[in-house]
Amino acid sequence: xxxxLLWAPLAVFILFLIIFMxxxxxxxxxxxxxxxxxxxxxxxxxPAGLRNSAGLxxxxxxxxxxxxxxxxxxxxxxxxxxxPQLMQLAQSGVTIDAVAIRDRPEDIANFLARxxxxxxxxxxxxxxxxxxxxxxxxxxxxxxxxxxxxxxxxHIGDIRPENIPEIFAELAKAR
Amino acid sequence: xxxxxxxxxxxPQRASFARGNWGIAAMIGLxxxxxxxxxxxxxxxxxxxxxxxxLPDPKQEAKxxxxxxxxxxxxxxxxxIADSDAELAGDMxxxxxxxxxxxxxPEHIRSWLVARYxxxxxxxxxxxxxxxxxxxxxxxxxxVGAWLARGLFKRRxx
Numbered sequence: 001x002x003x004x005l006l007w008a009p010l011a012v013f014i015l016f017l018i019i020f021m022x023x024x025x026x027x028x029x030x031x032x033x034x035x036x037x038x039x040x041x042x043x044x045x046x047p048a049g050l051r052n053s054a055g056l057x058x059x060x061x062x063x064x065x066x067x068x069x070x071x072x073x074x075x076x077x078x079x080x081x082x083x084p085q086l087m088q089l090a091q092s093g094v095t096i097d098a099v100a101i102r103d104r105p106e107d108i109a110n111f112l113a114r115x116x117x118x119x120x121x122x123x124x125x126x127x128x129x130x131x132x133x134x135x136x137x138x139x140x141x142x143x144x145x146x147x148x149x150x151x152x153x154x155h156i157g158d159i160r161p162e163n164i165p166e167i168f169a170e171l172a173k174a175r
Numbered sequence: 176x177x178x179x180x181x182x183x184x185x186x187p188q189r190a191s192f193a194r195g196n197w198g199i200a201a202m203i204g205l206x207x208x209x210x211x212x213x214x215x216x217x218x219x220x221x222x223x224x225x226x227x228x229x230l231p232d233p234k235q236e237a238k239x240x241x242x243x244x245x246x247x248x249x250x251x252x253x254x255x256i257a258d259s260d261a262e263l264a265g266d267m268x269x270x271x272x273x274x275x276x277x278x279x280x281p282e283h284i285r286s287w288l289v290a291r292y293x294x295x296x297x298x299x300x301x302x303x304x305x306x307x308x309x310x311x312x313x314x315x316x317x318x319v320g321a322w323l324a325r326g327l328f329k330r331r332x333x
Binding site for chain 2 (some may be wrong): 030032033035073075102103104127128129131132133134136137138142
């Protein structure tokens, strides 16, 4: 047997050590992308998020025009941070529907009174079931849904002013 | 954060800090790095009924629990949904129990989740072309080890 071969186990050990150390030292909390992009929106019919208003159903997204589906909550801080950007999108003619996660009508109403209401319809998801069906793992998240109800794009985290062009671009792509 | 700010304002302490306590520095560094990208505060809604209470049928509960232990929590990513206190994990446990009670098989629920979050969400690696090396490599290494050992023992006898 060649002498150099004796070093092979040590080399393999060091290789494993490097792999484990990089795994340990790299920051956790990686962003989990939904695998539902390109697939139809799951079937759902949510009760209304606000009193005396309509709920939100899958059929609302199959009316020929691309829309945004914003997953938010009144208790979520970054959701308040993205509110001005959503208002700007709504004012430029983008239709935004929302799913409110683990929320109450009065809390949603307070939130909208404070930060503005960019939404056409709000569905209330008190058990995060639609969030799970969408492959979403936190709030806020925003999905671009095309006119046939197919999920085209997912934005994770709050929409910042610099993200607005990409949202418009994705909406145009979904047309 | 206030703790970190005090550390920075005492420069004499910082000098000894740099010399002696690399372990602590590394720990603080890790804490900063591990701050979650998505801040998820908690809602004030109570947990879903089946998030923290068992199913009446012990057989179904055992099935649900076995599945929950192998599904990764989406919020606190090192834990299973059985271990996690996150609200989303509670909602996932409630979903698992509801579906098991309705007669759905645990593997069907797992593949439903994998279709949404990718393989990452499952702690149970499937056997297929991509993960085959994980299963074959140990056997292969054993065979190679046995072969090497055999060579060594032979030489010694001669």
